[in-house]
Structure formats: structure tokens, C-alpha cells
Amino acid sequence: MDVQSLAIPEVKLITPRRFSDDRGFFSETYNARAFAQAGVDCAFVQDNHSYSAKTGTVRGLHYQAPPHAQSKLVRVLRGSIIDVAVDARKSSPTYGQWVKAELSAENGVQIFVPKGFLHGFITLEPETEVAYKVDAFYDGPSDGSVKWNDPDLGIDWGVSDKDTSLSDKDASAPAWAAFKSPY
């Protein structure tokens, strides 16, 4: 299993080993002991799965406020995404900074996004399916969002923000300047 820390080191990329043969491959996509040794030591309580029909579908930037803050372990089952994490921890030296990674069914790369980060992705292909584990249950009232293409954050999504599909919630998400981090 390969583990890399991104420029904000608490955000990690984990690529589990694939055992390939003439049938295809087998991979342990999550193993509590191996992931804990890699620094991902969470008691995950919920699995999520989202399907996005179109290229350019944006989901995010989202967070859940404490005490419902979530760490997330994200992977792509079909298609590909650019996945982004934004440091929203007020005391962090990297507050307001972001990291990104391309996750795909082909590369098998997973991203670990700890509590205290905004999370979002944009799909690079139609019919993209994303599965992720979270270590706190969904709590709608503590769910919040920040504008995905906010100019102050200046996230380089690597794709044009034309022809994107967003939920109404994301299309009207507040600006970073108006965001009061709960972390």
C-alpha cells in the first residue's frame, strides 16, 4: 500500500495494492490495521455512494460542524474526479490553503480528508461513482458549504467552471470571506 502526504500533510493519498491476474484484480480497499499504520486511524461509521451523470458535476465544498465533524476516506468506483480539501482549521498555519488529487477507478487512489477541512470534487467523466467512508453520522442541521470556485480560495480545479452541474445548495453557497469556520 502506498501512502503519500500532500502539501497539507494531514491530507493523505493512499493507494492499496492491486493483485492482478488474467481475471482482473483484487484489492483490499480498506483494512483498519493497515490504514491505522498509514495514519488513517478512524472509527468509520457510515459509507456513502454518489453517482454523477455528467462530466463537470460539482459536489462541495462541504463540511459538518462539530460535534458532527467528519473525516472522510474517498475513492472512485467508476470514472474520475478532481478531489479538493481546504484547510478550515482556524489555528492552522495552512488555514485557507487547499490541496487536490485526481482519483479514478483506474488509479485506485484514495484521499483521506480529516475533520476540519472543507471537501468537494468535480467529475472528469460522465457516470462517475464515488464511494467514501465517514467517521461521524450525517447531521443535516450541521451541514454547511462554501462556494466551490470562490476567488479568495483560488482553487485550481483544472477544468473550466462553464458547463458545471451543481445542486441549488452549492450554486448558492456562501463565499469564503463570509465563512465562519466552526473548527
Ligand SMILES: Cc1cn([C@H]2C[C@H](O)[C@@H](COP(=O)(O)OP(=O)(O)O[C@H]3O[C@H](C)C(=O)[C@H](O)[C@H]3O)O2)c(=O)[nH]c1=O
Ligand atoms: C451527505 C449526505 C446526504 N444525505 C441526503 C441529504 C440530501 O437530501 C441528499 C443529497 O445530499 P447532498 O446534496 O448534500 O449530497 P452531496 O452534494 O453529494 O454532498 C456530499 O458531497 C461532498 C463531496 C461531501 O464531502 C459530503 O459528504 C456531502 O456533503 O442526500 C444523507 O441522507 N446522508 C448524507 O450523509
